[in-house]
Amino acid sequence: VNSDKSKHAAVVNNLTSLSPAAERLRYILSEDDDMPTPTLFTEMDTLQREGEELEWKESARWVKFEEKVEEGGERWSKPHVSTLSLHSLFELRTCLQTGTVLLDLDGYSLPQIVERQIEEGMISPDLREKISFVLLRKHRHQTKKPIHRSFADIGKSSSSTSHAQSRSMNDIADTPSTDQLKNKFMKKIPRDAEASNVLVGEVDFLNKPFVAFVRLAQATTLGGLTEVPVPTRFLFILLGPQGKAKSYNEIGRAIATLMVDDLFSDVAYKARDREDLIAGIDEFLDEVIVLPPGEWDPKIRIEPPKKVPSAEKRKSVFSLNELGQMNGTAGGGGGLAEDEEMPVQHEFCGGLYLDIKRKLPWFPSDFYEGFHIQSISAVLFIYLGCITNAITFGGLLGDATDNYQGVMESFLGTALAGSVFCFFGGQPLIILSSTGPILIFEKLLFEFSKSNSIDYMELRLWIGMHSCLQCFILVATDASYIIKYMTRFTEEGFSSLISFIFISDAIKKMVGAFKYYPINTDFKPDYVTTYKCESPMPDNSSSVSGLNVTALDWSQLSKKECVKYGGSLVGKSCKFVPDLALMSFILFFGTYSMTVSLKKFKFSRYFPTKVGKLSVYICVLLNQVTQCFCKTHNELFHHSGLKTSIKTPTRPGRGWLVMPFGKNPWWVYLASFVPALLVTILIFMDQQISAVIVNRKENKLKKGCGYHLDLFWVGVLMATCSFLGLPWYVAATVISIAHIDSLKMESESSAPGEQPQFLGVREQRVTGILVFVLTGVSIFLAPVLKFIPMPVLYGVFLYMGVASLSGIQFWDRIKLYMMPSKHQPDYTYLRHVPLRRVHLFTLIQIICLAVLWVLKSTFLAIIFPVMILGLMVVRKMLDMVFSQHDLAWLDDLLPEKEKKKKDDDKKKGKEKEKEKEKKKPKPDDSEEEVRNSSFCCPLQD
Amino acid sequence: VNSDKSKHAAVVNNLTSLSPAAERLRYILSEDDDMPTPTLFTEMDTLQREGEELEWKESARWVKFEEKVEEGGERWSKPHVSTLSLHSLFELRTCLQTGTVLLDLDGYSLPQIVERQIEEGMISPDLREKISFVLLRKHRHQTKKPIHRSFADIGKSSSSTSHAQSRSMNDIADTPSTDQLKNKFMKKIPRDAEASNVLVGEVDFLNKPFVAFVRLAQATTLGGLTEVPVPTRFLFILLGPQGKAKSYNEIGRAIATLMVDDLFSDVAYKARDREDLIAGIDEFLDEVIVLPPGEWDPKIRIEPPKKVPSAEKRKSVFSLNELGQMNGTAGGGGGLAEDEEMPVQHEFCGGLYLDIKRKLPWFPSDFYEGFHIQSISAVLFIYLGCITNAITFGGLLGDATDNYQGVMESFLGTALAGSVFCFFGGQPLIILSSTGPILIFEKLLFEFSKSNSIDYMELRLWIGMHSCLQCFILVATDASYIIKYMTRFTEEGFSSLISFIFISDAIKKMVGAFKYYPINTDFKPDYVTTYKCESPMPDNSSSVSGLNVTALDWSQLSKKECVKYGGSLVGKSCKFVPDLALMSFILFFGTYSMTVSLKKFKFSRYFPTKVGKLSVYICVLLNQVTQCFCKTHNELFHHSGLKTSIKTPTRPGRGWLVMPFGKNPWWVYLASFVPALLVTILIFMDQQISAVIVNRKENKLKKGCGYHLDLFWVGVLMATCSFLGLPWYVAATVISIAHIDSLKMESESSAPGEQPQFLGVREQRVTGILVFVLTGVSIFLAPVLKFIPMPVLYGVFLYMGVASLSGIQFWDRIKLYMMPSKHQPDYTYLRHVPLRRVHLFTLIQIICLAVLWVLKSTFLAIIFPVMILGLMVVRKMLDMVFSQHDLAWLDDLLPEKEKKKKDDDKKKGKEKEKEKEKKKPKPDDSEEEVRNSSFCCPLQD
DSSP states (O other): OTHHHHHHHHHHHHHHSOOHHHHHHHHHHTSOOSSOOOOEEEEEEEEEEETTEEEEEEEEEESSSEEEEETTTTEEOOOBBOOEEHHHHHHHHHHHHHSEEEEEESSOOHHHHHHHHHHTTSSOGGGHHHHHHHHTSOEEOOOSSOOOOOHHHHHHHHHHHHTTTOSOGGGSOSSOOHHHHHOGGGGGSOTTOEEEEEEEEEOSSOSSOEEEEEEEEEEEOOGGGSSSSOOEEEEEEEEEOTTOHHHHHHHHHHHHHHHHSHHHHHHHHHOOSHHHHHHHHHHHHHHOEEEOTTTOOTTSOBOOOSOOOOHHHHHHTTOHHHHHHHHHHHTTOSOOOHHHHOOOOOSTTHHHHHHHHHHGGGHHHHHHTTOSHHHHHHHHHHHHHHHHHHHHHHHHHHHHTTTSSOHHHHHHHHHHHHHHHHHHOSOTTOOEEOOHHHHHHHHHHHHHHHHTTOOHHHHHHHHHHHHHHHHHHHHHTTGGGGGGGOOHHHHHHHHHHHHHHHHHHHHHHHHHHHHHSOOOTTOOGGGGGGOEEEOSOSSSOOEETTEEGGGSOGGGOOHHHHHHTTOEEESGGGGOOTTHHHHHHHHHHHHHHHHHHHHHTTHHHHSSSSGGGGHHHHHHHHHHHHHHHHTOOGGGGOOTTOOSOOSSOSSTTOOSSOOSSSSSOHHHHHHTHHHHHHHHHHHHHHHHHHHHHHTOGGGOOSSOOOHHHHHHHHHHHHHHHHHHTOOOOEEOHHHHHHHHHTTEEEOOSOOTTSOOOEEEEOOOSHHHHHHHHHHHHTTTTHHHHTTSOHHHHHHHHHHHHHHHHHTSHHHHHHHHHTSOGGGSOOOHHHHHSOHHHHHHHHHHHHHHHHHHHHHHHSGGGGGHHHHHHHHHHHHHHHHHHSOHHHHHHHSOOOHHHHHHHHHHTGGGHHHHHHHHHHHTTGGGSSTHHHHTOSOSSOOOO | OTHHHHHHHHHHHHHHSOOHHHHHHHHHHTSOOSSOOOOEEEEEEEEEEETTEEEEEEEEEESSSEEEEETTTTEEOOOBBOOEEHHHHHHHHHHHHHSEEEEEESSOOHHHHHHHHHHTTSSOGGGHHHHHHHHTSOEEOOOSSOOOOOHHHHHHHHHHHHTTTOSOGGGSOSSOOHHHHHOGGGGGSOTTOEEEEEEEEEOSSOSSOEEEEEEEEEEEOOGGGSSSSOOEEEEEEEEEOTTOHHHHHHHHHHHHHHHHSHHHHHHHHHOOSHHHHHHHHHHHHHHOEEEOTTTOOTTSOBOOOSOOOOHHHHHHTTOHHHHHHHHHHHTTOSOOOHHHHOOOOOSTTHHHHHHHHHHGGGHHHHHHTTOSHHHHHHHHHHHHHHHHHHHHHHHHHHHHTTTSSOHHHHHHHHHHHHHHHHHHOSOTTOOEEOOHHHHHHHHHHHHHHHHTTOOHHHHHHHHHHHHHHHHHHHHHTTGGGGGGGOOHHHHHHHHHHHHHHHHHHHHHHHHHHHHHSOOOTTOOGGGGGGOEEEOSOSSSOOEETTEEGGGSOGGGOOHHHHHHTTOEEESTTTTOOTTHHHHHHHHHHHHHHHHHHHHHTTHHHHSSSOGGGGHHHHHHHHHHHHHHHHTOOGGGGOOTTOOSOOSSOSSTTOOSSOOSSSSSOHHHHHHTHHHHHHHHHHHHHHHHHHHHHHTOGGGOOSSOOOHHHHHHHHHHHHHHHHHHTOOOOEEOHHHHHHHHHTTEEEOOSOOTTSOOOEEEEOOOSHHHHHHHHHHHHTTTTHHHHTTSOHHHHHHHHHHHHHHHHHTSHHHHHHHHHTSOGGGSOOOHHHHHSOHHHHHHHHHHHHHHHHHHHHHHHSGGGGGHHHHHHHHHHHHHHHHHHSOHHHHHHHSOOOHHHHHHHHHHTGGGHHHHHHHHHHHTTGGGSSTHHHHTOSOSSOOOO
């Protein structure tokens, strides 16, 4: 027992300097690092008696995690973490200490191992034949198909029996079998992988275990040994006396787990002798995680974690010179180098120049990378959002401006602005759209010009031109750098406001439907006969609008005519429109809830294809089918103002081109500078905040951002749209996020059980352009388009609002208010910031949002963008209320900013030191890491 | 390094005989087993510098799982499994080998430990004062409230500074502080618990660690040492030189985890010397579960598992004499002993006698145990189900029997039969109701008697009497034993059939609403003036039914009158009822989906009270509010046949008592024996299958079943209802299951992180009786009741059907068809039975169900109960298709049955042996254990 003391001594020693085992590893691992070791695929076969014959049956396999053959189920288990017993690891260690270790064996042949053991006196020579016989038994692999012995199989196995005395394992089969080649599992294994085979079994002729660990000089395909046609590099053989099958099995699992361990597999490849392998095990033992037996059931299969510590980090302990290097690249996150990205130029158009310089090389790839199956679903999904937006805002604009801008203009403008922006813009993933603030501005502008007898379209043109100019000035002066003052606080405030607008718009529309098509709650079927139209003054003959009223057959008139000729409607239900409101509600809510539940319900579990992504589309189609089935009133389809001809604008009498001069006095041309300033701020804020959200680091964008270039094109489009009398366009947060979500790429060929990694977004211009071309074409499709009921579109609206709201931390924090603390989820910031501080932060956000909401609903809406600036001021003041440590967790400060802050606050020295110390473990802490910084462009000044 | 070899030798040795460590443990653990050791609560405090002062700050605690103090968050983490490093365990082992171990210290005083260390020469005498000073620092505990130093606190700590030289730790505070007493955490700790305190810290005056492990002879409350007022029994102190705080912390966590380990805490209580403790650690190490470092991130907090291996099992290794005993009770599951329960008597009324004998002692407790807050929600929920049933089946019966039995009779009958059964029945958790098969029987019977001019009510009375008699015969001959042939196959077939009936009924009703209130899809508001009623033959004056038609003012007639007088309705929408169908749909589907989502959405997360259970009720209320708000047509409330007076039956002209003689010829009285036989089989099957489902072992019923007594009362009620002309009643599966679900009890005061255990069902008669009394009273409440719209009730119906369907394995297996095998959940039976066998089994079930469904829809419905018998025959035939091993997993064979089978099939010896071997691990395998057997009454013959 006290022998462990020395082990302990070695272990404790490790705290200050490296243990002997670690020294050994350090030596062999740092030897030649230029050749990376291949990935190992491990297969474990156990010896089993099938009828009269012995055979090796596959019992488990490892790419990274363990997959077990379910004995009775004849199937592969789900990949799981290999839970080992300490016992089996120590037993394995002894096995390697006492058994045969053959490293770099040339031209492997099994009897060679047996000979060696005989030489070493470990087994008696008379067992040679028996052991060879056992080792050469046929291997049976677990395939997806049920195990059945075909005639061919039986033939094979009988032939292998007759060749039982052959000396080389290659005799089993020289070439990969068709079963091996057909195995679909192959695509889960990296191309350069090599195999390690673990063979364990109990036999009746041995009285002590026969153990061999073999490394081949060259990886060789040993016929049917491995399930897949991967060349074998390592072999571990354990044959032992009967009665301990379970123990042998555990030892086999232990070595198999070790072989797929990143560190140990390196050791196995580079080991010079037995002691190196033992050192590898000791090092592994030193790092294992131990679960107490009373708190965990070893039978539970642990699902693979989302993230495991990187092998590099573990290896770096043994090659100190690499350590620094590692840390450098690990923090990066795959983006561009900092300085290259967006330095402050303070030169004329410096930012714009750099944006173009950065984006130009990517321009060709922006097109050819767009041709991918994923793009189709993205295009369909975003197209739906865009036409919804175009129809809705078009309708609203039509109301607000007396049809100077209607649905027709909205479609045209969206198509024009969107496709131009996606083609030339700095960030083609951004989707342009009309937005709420713009709508409100137009409304106020129209009312102003009407009451002051100023020509609206001309005034608007001048505002557009001024605004375009101002945008250019902002571009030229690199004003976009202001966005670095936007933190999560501002972003969340803005994006949840937009989400709320989406949600409230959708609901308002529904309530509107109930008002527009009122429900008759007192309807009595009995009364249907009592409707009629009555003459207004049946006694008094008079003529209305030149018609002889008395000559009319009042009972033959339709409702419209009746009202027209001054008749009165008799009958209680006349003013009600039955079914429409409820049908709208069903379609609206049906679309919403079906979309939500389809997203939740993992559709992909049942159908392996990625149908899930199309869920919104499915819902719309389903509802449309329902709708067609019910054949309710055509009124639902009346997209007001959606004309089928594009020859003329919505409002009769205005042309397609607005002339800049002639209708207004000269001073209006100059004075329009002032409202233009408001529009510019509005557009600038709206555009750049959306761009910041799109360019977030967590999206892992590789092609960089282009804030200046974006703004330049928005300015150009502003002027163009003004000339054509089309609405103005800026980046739409919600749809842009949806666009990015639908273009996310994940790694496909990962080891079973490994989480597919988020690789980034398919950055290209094709989807955006297609969406807007389709939107443009939709004008011609009006007869088809009008079969989509409006309530379905509102349902999509509601879903978009709710979906984008539920993704933000602010919303999670609001939910915390309603949860008793012990039920709260384990958010990282809750571990580091006291709950009451979190609540205070959330409360301030809520108040700000409420103020914004109220202001938005009043005429002050026009200075809405200025209020976003106000939000940034509020955030600045929070520095006085919260410690930098708390804000780092709640508001995701940029590392760059912190650095700068630290320089400023050097007087507070001691306190800061402490904070920094606390912050250090943060990048490792969990997936929060990605969120750490909101920009892909680190900003410095 | 090779020192591990000896460790390994010891370990391998362990396989055949016990290791020296185990021998030691066996000796001390088996010493005196009559005194169970108390549960240990462990608190770990670390030494921290708060401003200028040193203090002990609580950093983690263990009841069973670890709860950590989140440094920055000032909160407790969620309970999690303590993941340790092997390293820290070895270091701890060394600490115990080299440090001071004081066992059974009388009247603990700290300096005594220090003295001992000085005596042993481990520390120099000049450190005495310093160590004592550190050990006597104030303890600061993590409370729910934010940490603030009140003036009182400051005063206390300064006074403790002045007393720094005092010798006894009791000086810190003699009595439990108010903070301690107020701590709500106390209720999570078992009453007899004792505390173990772990104190670790780094100090600047030591150059080698100071380690002490102390066990007090008597557990003593040491003032503010522990967070809760629990007496301390163990103390572990580790003070060491600076710079290794993390390592000390890990060692502290290791000892704390060990102290709460069931086995090690026993060892700690009974250890005679240091070596015993070391042996305890070695034994712990031998059982630990190891996770490979490359497959798991030690930073992930592992959630406590649903089930951990029982401590008894682990301990039993060390006290072999207890092993057999353990296995005996472990398999039980808390029920009554086998023989007592339901032996075959084969005596006249033997089963009934035993049922009464079994249930009578529980009779008083059946009442006083019913008064619990949980009963209220159960009563409300089941009441809703019952009146839904009563109204629906009442309506259907009214249709089928020309109102001889209507809603009024349905209510009265339900109330009468239900309350009598719940008062006297064998299993008061069963809810009686009308069922589908009975309804169909009544329908056919009514048609038969009508076409053959036989008095329906009198014939029915005779059938009822015959049937009652036959039930008595079945009771007297203990025929209920037939139910032992019912396995999961039969049960699932029956209960999914019932679920399908519920679902299809609900949907049929909705489709009916669409047909009954058709939607006008061509509605044009313009046309409302064109309705009128026209005289059938305006030119030809004639008189219809004595009225002068020409004298009528046709345009003044209501729809009804118009049709009555032969007028024709002009106007397209006359035959449509607007809004009603859609409103019904919204209410129906709204109720269903709200109930489903409220159940899913863990309501309790936001509101700790058990609101979730009332979700159905909330939905109904909400929908009612919606409904009132919309004030749609009163038609929705027209519960056809729900009269407000109970003085007379629904059908005018029949009295409350049916006379047995006078209306039919004498042979009818005898011939009614034949239909009665059908009814008896029907009732018997329906009743007993539901009873089997209710009495399932997984419900952990403690008061036993009463199949014979149940049947007796069903027979009595059969006759009674026949006399009163009320419908017949049998057990309703779905509502009975809902009843049980709403009465489930779970353990409340479990250790943090431990799953609340399902303790059983609140078995009593109060809820059932109350439900039926309420149902009876509801007749008077008709004016109130009619405010519940019918579609809402159908929604509840749909929910009940779907909910009871989703709980059964059959449904899970159907879903497997649609999943690619790698996405399939890890069901236990999938591990043991090949997928194609599972699919085959499911397919057979589906076919059986389809056949039953088709038959049910034809006139053969009347022999429906016979078909359930057919299901049992099909199941019997499956023995030829499937191996017993497969059936054991898929069909949950009873252990008793298997035993019997094994006797029968002894010839197959070898094969059976193998199966048995495979089956052995089953009870341990997972939660499936509970499902192992379907009855609480093991049946033998």
